[in-house]
Amino acid sequence: MIDSVSRNILFSNDAFLRFFKDLQVVAGKNVFIEIAVLSEAVSAAAESGAMAAVECTHTxxxxxxxxxxxSEQRPALLQCVVSPLTAMTLVPSGEGAATPAALLVNEGYRRILDHFPHNVWLCTVKGELFWTNRASNLFTYGKAEVHDADNTRYITKIHPEDLTSAGAALAQAMSRGHMEHPHRYRLRDHSGVYHWFQFSMAPVFDAQGMPIYWVGTSINIQAVHEAELVAAAHIEQLRQRSAAHEGRALESQRVLAQQHKMELVSHLAGGVAHDLNNLLHVMGINIELMRVQMQPEAVLPYLRILEGCLKKAGRLSTQLAGFSGRMPQNAAALEPQALVSDIQDLLAKAVGAEVRLTVELEHGLQAVFVDKAYLENALINLAINARDAMDGRGTMLLHVGMRSRPGPAGVAADYVMFEVEDSGTGIAADLRERVFDPFFTTKSSDKGSGLGLTMVKTFVENSNGHVSIESTPGVGTRVALYLPVSRVPVETVAEDTPRQQQGAGRILLVEDDDSVREAMNSILNQLGYDTIPSFSSDHAVTLLQSGMRPDLIISDIRMPGRLTVLDLIAVVEAQIGTPIIFATGYSADVVIKEGLVNDRYPVLFKPFSAADISVRIQTALGQHPQIGNGGAVTTDATPPLG
Ligand SMILES: Nc1ncnc2c1ncn2[C@@H]1O[C@H](COP(=O)(O)OP(=O)(O)OP(=O)(O)O)[C@@H](O)[C@H]1O
Ligand SMILES: [Mg+2]
Incomplete structure (x- = not known):
């Protein structure tokens, strides 16, 4: 405010003073006198009483x-308002510029920063905090005014775990002259609760481009941080779910692949076993014919060798049927002691001379209901595995005992346990699950195919039993087969049961395989029967419908043609009532699938001997009352050929 007469300044505010920083400005002085343009403008306004405006380059x-x-229209006072011509330099530069006093001399500037809705702070070029705004103070200290905002005090508000990284971010920004990315840290509020903040800072330069201090903002991002945590948890959950899903998908792929492999093996093995059985059957019958008809002492040793080979081939066929997952067909009550004594030599051979084989039989063993050939085969497989695991040296124990375990309906049942224990390498925990998988092997291709334990498990489960495996790497392995106790007594066979029994009658022989039919024909003739050969169900039905009346029908089960054996049975049952015996190279489950119920018609599984068939025929014709009703073939007078 200027006195219009004396031209002296009567009163001025702080902002006004800044324009005259290089003048001695004191209230009551005419400061304009030294600047011509201003002095003229003041005079003009005072004398004319009109407004005057002037731009002054000096200021x-x-x-x-x-x-x-x-009232007389003469001005008494002049009101002078000053506004900067270029962007106002709010901050004084030069000596002492970066001090709160020098910087915050401008009220307007401070007010803007104070009312900025985020934390604002200023620090020296050395990184020392010297001013914080209202928002910052309210958050940190709980009050708007904090006159002694200093570095040390502010630092205690930063989370101890974030102090180092925040200091490093600040130092890096200062050494580079700018901050590349905002930095996150936790700041404690006045009530003691930490919040996540994100700070950025930038230098403020003087007129010469030198940084004079840094201005920083810290924005409270606690809500963002919490949302990020929730999102991260969701993402993790999704990741886990997708991993689990992927794991399940992989597992089901593995299971599917395994099933596919098993189906292939089963199909292949089943087919091979069938054809092999037919061939063995023909060979066996021919050997018997040769033995009976030729009787030359000189060839008998050769025939015995051939019979031995046939037995081995029969065992092989049983193994194949085992891989095919087919049901053991010759299950019967068996004394464990008798089985063990039969197989002990074989086991010793299987493990080799350098393995000490011990057999332990507990007292009170009951009969087991199982197919003997399959069980022998399973124990031999276990013995070979034991030998391989011990590299041919060590100890193997076969322990047989009675055990109670949960049965099919969860009710405890008695089982006969056959346990094979070795002192071998053992099986790593992660492989233990896989040893029963088909084709799983750790052996070279010439030593193992990975089907041994698959066969063992399939056979035991098809026999209504369980398998368990325990192993300690470096100590040894124990594989236990639990097989059901027999509910029927062991059949004792009289030693003097005749091998073959002569008979008489007319037999319709239905068989599509020429060599099998011819061999059967010969053996039946030799046994004293007349035969009418027929090569299909169609043919046989035609013969019967044309009036043929045989005493007995012996028929294969699966044959090409329009009609099946079920049609043959239907015709026989409706019109003739002739007994029928079925002979097949397939296994029991195939027979059942064909719709042939075992206890209605006797079924002979190839290969079978002349003695087998002779006993069956006599039973069927009512000539041999002591043999049962012709159910599944059980223990016979003579072992089948093979
Ligand atoms: N007693 C054992 N000690 C250590 N490892 C064993 C034992 N028995 C089985 N294994 C492991 O389980 C795998 C599978 O056994 P399995 O009998 O099914 O097949 P294989 O012996 O490899 O071949 P194959 O029996 O068809 O000749 C073996 O390769 C071996 O790694
Ligand atoms: Mg094996």
């Missing part, structure tokens, strides 16, 4: 002079 400002008029 780089525009002066507007508004006279305040008396």
């Amino acid at each position: 780089n400002a525009r002066f507007e002079l508004s006279p305040l008029l008396h």
